[in-house]
Amino acid sequence: MSIFDNPFDPDRKLRAGCACGQHRSAAEHEQAAACDPVESEEKRYEGVVASAVMRAMFPQDAARRAFLKSVGASTALAALSQFFPLKTATEVFADTGAPEKKDLKVGFIPITCATPIIMAAPLGFYSKHGLNVEVVKTAGWAVIRDKTINKEYDAAHMLAPMPIAISLGLGANAIPFAVPAIENINGQGIVLATKHKDKRDPKDWKGLKFAIPFDYSMHNYLLRYYLAEHGLDPDTDVQLRSVPPPEMVANLRADNIDGFLAPDNVCQRAIYDGVGFMHLLSKEIWDGHPCCSFAASREFITTAPNSFAALTRAIVDATAYASKAENRKQIAEAIAPANYINAPVTVLEQVLTGTYADGLGGVKTDAKRVDFDPFPWQSFAVWMLTQMKRWGQIKGDVDYKAVAEQVYLATDTKKLMTEMGLTPPGSSYKSFAVMGKNFDPEKPEDYVASFKIRKAS
Amino acid sequence: MTSSLRLRAGLVSIALLAAFLGIWYLATRSTASVATMSPEYAKLMGLTATQGKSAMPGPLDVGAKLWEHLKRPFYDNGPNDKGLGIQLAYSIARVGTGYLMAVLVAIPLGFLIGMSPLLSRALDPFIQVLKPISPLAWMPLALYTIKDSSISAIFVIFICSIWPMLLNTVFGVASVRKEWINVARTLEVGTIRRAFTVILPAAAPTILTGMRISIGIAWLVIVAAEMLVGGTGIGYFVWNEWNNLSITNVIIAILLIGIVGMLLDQILARFTRMVTFPE
Numbered sequence: 001m002s003i004f005d006n007p008f009d010p011d012r013k014l015r016a017g018c019a020c021g022q023h024r025s026a027a028e029h030e031q032a033a034a035c036d037p038v039e040s041e042e043k044r045y046e047g048v049v050a051s052a053v054m055r056a057m058f059p060q061d062a063a064r065r066a067f068l069k070s071v072g073a074s075t076a077l078a079a080l081s082q083f084f085p086l087k088t089a090t091e092v093f094a095d096t097g098a099p100e101k102k103d104l105k106v107g108f109i110p111i112t113c114a115t116p117i118i119m120a121a122p123l124g125f126y127s128k129h130g131l132n133v134e135v136v137k138t139a140g141w142a143v144i145r146d147k148t149i150n151k152e153y154d155a156a157h158m159l160a161p162m163p164i165a166i167s168l169g170l171g172a173n174a175i176p177f178a179v180p181a182i183e184n185i186n187g188q189g190i191v192l193a194t195k196h197k198d199k200r201d202p203k204d205w206k207g208l209k210f211a212i213p214f215d216y217s218m219h220n221y222l223l224r225y226y227l228a229e230h231g232l233d234p235d236t237d238v239q240l241r242s243v244p245p246p247e248m249v250a251n252l253r254a255d256n257i258d259g260f261l262a263p264d265n266v267c268q269r270a271i272y273d274g275v276g277f278m279h280l281l282s283k284e285i286w287d288g289h290p291c292c293s294f295a296a297s298r299e300f301i302t303t304a305p306n307s308f309a310a311l312t313r314a315i316v317d318a319t320a321y322a323s324k325a326e327n328r329k330q331i332a333e334a335i336a337p338a339n340y341i342n343a344p345v346t347v348l349e350q351v352l353t354g355t356y357a358d359g360l361g362g363v364k365t366d367a368k369r370v371d372f373d374p375f376p377w378q379s380f381a382v383w384m385l386t387q388m389k390r391w392g393q394i395k396g397d398v399d400y401k402a403v404a405e406q407v408y409l410a411t412d413t414k415k416l417m418t419e420m421g422l423t424p425p426g427s428s429y430k431s432f433a434v435m436g437k438n439f440d441p442e443k444p445e446d447y448v449a450s451f452k453i454r455k456a457s
Numbered sequence: 458m459t460s461s462l463r464l465r466a467g468l469v470s471i472a473l474l475a476a477f478l479g480i481w482y483l484a485t486r487s488t489a490s491v492a493t494m495s496p497e498y499a500k501l502m503g504l505t506a507t508q509g510k511s512a513m514p515g516p517l518d519v520g521a522k523l524w525e526h527l528k529r530p531f532y533d534n535g536p537n538d539k540g541l542g543i544q545l546a547y548s549i550a551r552v553g554t555g556y557l558m559a560v561l562v563a564i565p566l567g568f569l570i571g572m573s574p575l576l577s578r579a580l581d582p583f584i585q586v587l588k589p590i591s592p593l594a595w596m597p598l599a600l601y602t603i604k605d606s607s608i609s610a611i612f613v614i615f616i617c618s619i620w621p622m623l624l625n626t627v628f629g630v631a632s633v634r635k636e637w638i639n640v641a642r643t644l645e646v647g648t649i650r651r652a653f654t655v656i657l658p659a660a661a662p663t664i665l666t667g668m669r670i671s672i673g674i675a676w677l678v679i680v681a682a683e684m685l686v687g688g689t690g691i692g693y694f695v696w697n698e699w700n701n702l703s704i705t706n707v708i709i710a711i712l713l714i715g716i717v718g719m720l721l722d723q724i725l726a727r728f729t730r731m732v733t734f735p736e
Contacts, residue, residue: 110700137537139687139696143600150604246700253512269702274506339538342701350501357501361494 099130099307106311107138107147107156110341111245111263112351113184113292114157115331116318116372118341122334125318129310135340140244141214148297149175154304155296155311157183161384163295164407165216170393176298179376180312180409180416181319183292187351187370188219188282189267190226192259193252197277197360202230211243211251211260218282218291221387223261226285228453229435235391235455252276263291264351264370265343270359272347277359281369286434288373290380312416315374320422322372328352376413378404379429379441386444392455400444478516485515514705522705523712537697539689541709545717547689548679551607552721555614556675563619563671564664567626568652571660577627588620592678596685610682610690617678618671625667629660661732669725676718691717 104126108114118135120126126133138144141159145166148156163177192199199205205227212220224234234240243251245266251257253275260266261282270276282289294315301308321327332348335341341348350356354369381404388394410428417424429441439447448454494507504510514522530542570577592613599609633656641651683692691710698706 134536137687137697139685143606143685143687146597146600147606150600150606152606246702249702272501272503272506273512273702274503337534337538338697338701339535342538342697344503346501346503355501357498361498363495363498363501 097306097309099310100304101154101307102130102132104131104133104154104307104311105136105152106133107136107144107153109141109144109157109245110137110343111292112265112335112341112348112370113187113263114341115335115352115370116181116183116315116322116374117157117294118335119322119331120314120318122340123318123321123331125314125321126311129314129317131307131310131314133311133314137340141217148177148295149173151297151300154300154307155294158293158295159214159217159219160290160293160380161216161218161221161388162214163293164381164384164403165388165393167407168394168403170388171216177295177407178298178301178409179293179295179381179407180308180413181294181315181374182290182376182380183294183315183319183372183374185288185290185371185373186281186283186368187264188222188261188291189264190223190259190261190279190282191252191267191270191276191359192279193255193257193276194274194359196258200279202227202232205230205232205258206237208258209239209241209256211241211248211257211262213245213248213262214242215393216388218289218384219261219263221384221391222282222285222289224391225387225434226261226280228451229437231453233453249273249275265341265347268347268351268356269343271357272344272350274359278356278364281366283366283368286432287368288371288432289434290377293376309416312413313420316413316417316420316422319372319374325353325367374413375417375424376408376410377425377428377430378408378410379431379439381408382429382441382444383432383434383439386439386448389448390451390454398444400441481516485511485513512704514708518705519708523709526709536688541691541694541713544689544691544694545713548683548691549717551611551683551690552614552672552675552679555611556618556672558611559615559619559622559671559675560668562615563622563667564626567623567664568630568656570623571627571630572652572656574631577631584620584624587616588624590617592617592681593685596682600686606686606688610679610686613682614675614678618675621670621674622664622667625670626660626664629663629667630656632663633659658732658734662729662734665725665729665732669722669729672721672725673718676714676721680714 106117108117121133121135136153138147138156141162144153144156144158145162147153148158149166158179160179160182163179165171166175166177168174196208210223212223214220220240223240227234227238232238241257243257243260245262248257248260248262248266249270252260252270253273259276259279267276267278271278282291294312296308296311322331329349329352332345332352336343336345336348351370354367355363355365356369358364378401382400385394385398385400385403389398405428408428414424414428431438431440433439494502499507505512526541530540532540533543570580595613595616596609599612600606603609603612637655637659638651641655646655679690680692680695683690684696685692687693687696691714695707695710698710
């Protein structure tokens, strides 16, 4: 992740960037896994403070780069330390308030999307931030929702659209929820039963039965989007069923469904067990799409703000750790036991390292098959709302931005990330492309109207 | 004569078990043909795909795994992974709590209803409607109103196991032989004494039969409730292993659920024999 980059690198811009705002060019965005890791937390805090100072000294990025090129990074650093107490400033940045509540319960669903939430326990990210967190495995999305609403859990792993749906009162009582961090980006896939291996064109999929994990999920919206782009109406041409992820593989084996768009490790598990093949990674539909989120109720945030901040820091920290390719093998081993995901290590390793069997006899490599990026872009929330509107989950007018800003706490996360010594993106909205079609978060109504296939409202 | 019958029955049981295990063994041998694949691809795949191993475990796999569980039944690897002994203890504790609460409510209530023909007619339609409701149908309602998943599980056991006991108590109390009550009345025995010395002993076998049906239901319900609520218990264990598609562990859990259910039933059966009397 390039937020951890060296501010003394003359080739790096501190402000502008690529599509995601974190890399200096699209090419580097692609191979961000290869970015230099920062050895320690202290180093990283130092880096951030130094970034801020450099930014203050050289408002023009070109000037900073010219300066660094001419004197060299180490000279610049020495010069900077001379007149600015970098060490003291770093300590001030890292200092935080004591949590109101130390023993917390966090619910999760056993899929690789929850990697940061889960691994933060065995790898000690929660304890590092002064918390004693018990991560509790939960049977399904509806149960995790109810247990979080009932306050049995202080915070939980939820599908990215769920906190929006709960806050709007879709499928539950309206209770204000908030998302301080996204868990993972990418990391899903469309898997088809092996007998369909010659039916790779979605136009031939009329009448097939597909499983999705939950109605308010990115999986539902991405599969519908993908089908609709290929001219199939997901409400009339195919059958979509909500099936809990572990039952998907068994249903695929039993021929009850023809395929699914599911979270990983379920996709890879179907391949591992020889019942299906990977038709498409979700990143091929929308590279960098959010999937799962870390969510808590507004009430928890207001009653225990320091606990919440510490929790968010732990998650952001774990997410940053998980985003590095070289840590992925260790993570796979840490989260595979029965206490956590409960899956074969080989399966988790294939998901996390991106070198995987495709189910058709080939080995594929895509280091960005799943990635981790905590920043809760409000434009993600706006996109989800447009899809809720498109498929009739919300009726009537929607104040897209108001909802997005209420649920996705981009501003607070930005502040936390800065405190932690990370460089958050400058804006909370970005435009992106889904299957080549651009999405402008400023014009959500036009976006909804631009789709030919949608539910008439 | 009876001993030879018992011996012969035992032999038939063993023969049936052997036949069952044999067929199971043969049915799950790896038979499927295996497609040729490159070694690096094979390394990433499971045994089902690489060796044509049946997705269904054979009796030997289950036996080995069972032995592993029996060797250390009480390990505790954190909130989501505990030994089978601990899981069973959680389930039995939940069933015990819910069931005892149901006993405490159903038997006194059944007594009152049974002694009054008017009440027993008036309440009958309600009991008939509530009786056949599945435990899983109660679960969302309980979670939503009680707002605590472990109490919800106990509530669901309570609500599902109360009806057979209530109905049997009502029936047992109402059908005590009229002659006995009349004799008590002639001897001028008071209402409370009559209830405890005449009606209770006479109705006890029916009441205990109701309790025996209820414990069976309570044990059925706990597995379903724990699968839904999660956290601890044998039902959670089944769900967790299902999640990992580990059919071996699921079979072991099924076996244990059956054994514990049988033991609970046998305990109640013993009580029933203690209160049964020849007429």
